[in-house]
Amino acid sequence: MKNKSKFSSSIALLFRYHPEFGALAGLVLVFIIFCFTATRFLSIESIAGIVTVASELGIIAAGVTFLMITGEFDLSVGTTFGFSAMILAITAKAGIPLWIGFLLALSAAFFIGLVNGIITVKYKIPSFITTLGAMMFWRGILLAVTGGFAIRYWGTSSFLYGLNGHFLGELRTSAIWFFAIIFLLNVILVKTPYGNATYATGGNKEAARILGISVDKIKITNFIICAMLAGLAGCIQFARFHSVDPIRGTGMELEAIAAVVVGGTLMNGGYGNLIGTLFGVLLMGMVRSGLIMSGAPAYWYQAFIGIILVLAVIINTKLKGWAIK
Amino acid sequence: MKKENFLIKMTDISKRFGTVQALDKVNFTVGHKEVVGLVGDNGAGKSTLIKVLTGVYLPDQGEFYFEGKKESINSPKKARDMGIETVYQHLALIDLMSIARNFFLGREPVKKYAKVINFLDRKKINDVARQALKEIGITIRSIDEEVSVLSGGERQAIAIGRAIYFGAKLLVLDEPTAALSIKESQKVLDYVTGAKERGLSVIFITHNIYHVYSVADRFTILEHGKKVGDFNKDEVSAEDIIEVVRTGKRPV
Numbered sequence: 001m002k003n004k005s006k007f008s009s010s011i012a013l014l015f016r017y018h019p020e021f022g023a024l025a026g027l028v029l030v031f032i033i034f035c036f037t038a039t040r041f042l043s044i045e046s047i048a049g050i051v052t053v054a055s056e057l058g059i060i061a062a063g064v065t066f067l068m069i070t071g072e073f074d075l076s077v078g079t080t081f082g083f084s085a086m087i088l089a090i091t092a093k094a095g096i097p098l099w100i101g102f103l104l105a106l107s108a109a110f111f112i113g114l115v116n117g118i119i120t121v122k123y124k125i126p127s128f129i130t131t132l133g134a135m136m137f138w139r140g141i142l143l144a145v146t147g148g149f150a151i152r153y154w155g156t157s158s159f160l161y162g163l164n165g166h167f168l169g170e171l172r173t174s175a176i177w178f179f180a181i182i183f184l185l186n187v188i189l190v191k192t193p194y195g196n197a198t199y200a201t202g203g204n205k206e207a208a209r210i211l212g213i214s215v216d217k218i219k220i221t222n223f224i225i226c227a228m229l230a231g232l233a234g235c236i237q238f239a240r241f242h243s244v245d246p247i248r249g250t251g252m253e254l255e256a257i258a259a260v261v262v263g264g265t266l267m268n269g270g271y272g273n274l275i276g277t278l279f280g281v282l283l284m285g286m287v288r289s290g291l292i293m294s295g296a297p298a299y300w301y302q303a304f305i306g307i308i309l310v311l312a313v314i315i316n317t318k319l320k321g322w323a324i325k
Numbered sequence: 326m327k328k329e330n331f332l333i334k335m336t337d338i339s340k341r342f343g344t345v346q347a348l349d350k351v352n353f354t355v356g357h358k359e360v361v362g363l364v365g366d367n368g369a370g371k372s373t374l375i376k377v378l379t380g381v382y383l384p385d386q387g388e389f390y391f392e393g394k395k396e397s398i399n400s401p402k403k404a405r406d407m408g409i410e411t412v413y414q415h416l417a418l419i420d421l422m423s424i425a426r427n428f429f430l431g432r433e434p435v436k437k438y439a440k441v442i443n444f445l446d447r448k449k450i451n452d453v454a455r456q457a458l459k460e461i462g463i464t465i466r467s468i469d470e471e472v473s474v475l476s477g478g479e480r481q482a483i484a485i486g487r488a489i490y491f492g493a494k495l496l497v498l499d500e501p502t503a504a505l506s507i508k509e510s511q512k513v514l515d516y517v518t519g520a521k522e523r524g525l526s527v528i529f530i531t532h533n534i535y536h537v538y539s540v541a542d543r544f545t546i547l548e549h550g551k552k553v554g555d556f557n558k559d560e561v562s563a564e565d566i567i568e569v570v571r572t573g574k575r576p577v
Contacts, residue, residue: 200419210416213430
């Protein structure tokens with residue numbers, strides 16, 4: 001650090017301890033670009049639209065972040081998202097009170113997460129495989145049980161309103177859920193012993209074990225947290241659409257992982273935070289809306305996200321390497 | 326070895342992995358304020374013995390006494406709670422976490438918030454870690470620095486400082502000087518002597534006989550899972566020990 005100026009070394013420290021910084025810079029850059037290219041990008045409706053889409057993806061991504069910091073993956077979040085939404089839809093249509101359906105939906109997510117966690121920890125196999133299996137298995141069950149048909153439920157209630165209703169004009173309550181969850185998880189991660197144990201487990205699980213941390217328990221718990229947040233996100237989206245089809249949530253697992261990685265969290269675990277994910281998710285939502293409003297066909301979204309993802313990881317890796325020197 | 330007053334006494338410890346007899350009725354003791362050099366060639370059973378001692382493996386057979394009391398250590402946490410601290414070469418610290426967080430990992434001081442949630446006591450964590458490391462003579466640039474930027478010697482120093490701070494009675498060092506520069510090795514050896522002066526016992530596992538010879542009081546030599554012998558420092562020279570490790574036989 002001796003051969004760096006005071007200014008550049010304080011910038012280096014900023015990057016080293018703030019994984020979210022790169023995503024924030026990207027967010028600002030993309031925002032500025034779209035302000036010029038997209039008409040009406042700066043309107044309330046446009047911003048609210050971005051936040052609404054980002055919130056549903058973001059609640060999933062929050063759980064994925066937590067789990068990725070623990071050093072594990074969950075590819076089944078998209079399926080869990082659809083599965084829970086479907087349970088809420090079916091129970092609602094059957095006339096069962098919504099809150100019971102909601103609890104059942106979350107219980108199902110809890111169960112999927114628990115099974116993912118136990119199989120991964122007990123048989124010591126990569127969670128990539130465990131959750132890839134889970135993704136196919138539960139999706140298959142979902143398709144088989146529903147026969148491939150969508151379920152609609154047109155009832156309205158304050159419960160659904162609480163999950164994802166309008167307020168202050170174009171904004172939706174899902175945004176409150178999203179920001180609250182990001183805040184809560186980040187506090188747990190950064191300010192509590194449990195967060196410390198989570199970072200340690202992802203950073204070096206053998207060392208953590210030797211230091212007396214119950215690595216397996218932490219992993220299973222975080223698999224459950226991740227799955228339950230995916231389930232919650234599914235219910236929240238159902239409250240917006242009032243319908244679910246059995247392929248709902250397909251591909252969301254990869255979108256969530258992309259947002260998390262853009263937010264600076266390391267794939268291998270042990271490093272990252274929720275604020276980065278917040279920026280990552282907003283960045284993706286902004287690209288989606290901004291492209292359409294700039295007049296580009298919707299297909300371009302995927303292509304752009306692909307580029308952003310790879311660029312973000314290259315930049316984050318370079319920055320971290322540079323900061324450590 | 327005359328007085329029956331040991332900090333650690335392990336008798337007839339056996340451990341088998343499949344067809345490999347990793348430990349075969351090994352007796353092992355560590356006295357109070359004693360530095361024991363545990364030496365032997367690769368595959369001699371040093372690591373297995375230490376992992377039994379620290380609760381990572383359960384032995385198939387054998388008894389364990391801590392301060393004269395029979396105990397069974399079934400988890401690393403229990404070993405740690407009893408005052409046995411292990412510093413593994415590559416597993417001492419979490420690279421991506423700060424020095425302060427590493428220092429208290431698994432034993433964080435907390436402040437209760439609203440009587441429910443335990444928050445890390447950041448001020449205490451930083452102050453105590455900085456002070457404790459300073460007392461042992463470890464100077465670091467910043468307590469918030471990530472461990473990945475530290476040298477091998479600095480890492481060992483922090484792990485040893487942590488063990489001393491938490492009141493360890495026995496410090497187990499696994500190859501603490503491997504891959505260290507000469508200067509850094511000497512520093513680590515000084516910490517070992519310092520730990521002994523503070524009343525700790527130390528088990529020093531190594532290939533480098535010259536390093537351990539300068540600080541140890543006694544040597545236990547293993548070979549193919551069996552104990553070749555115990556030697557007090559005044560009985561043998563470093564060359565004698567190397568010879569025993571090389572041939573696997575007691576000197577005649």
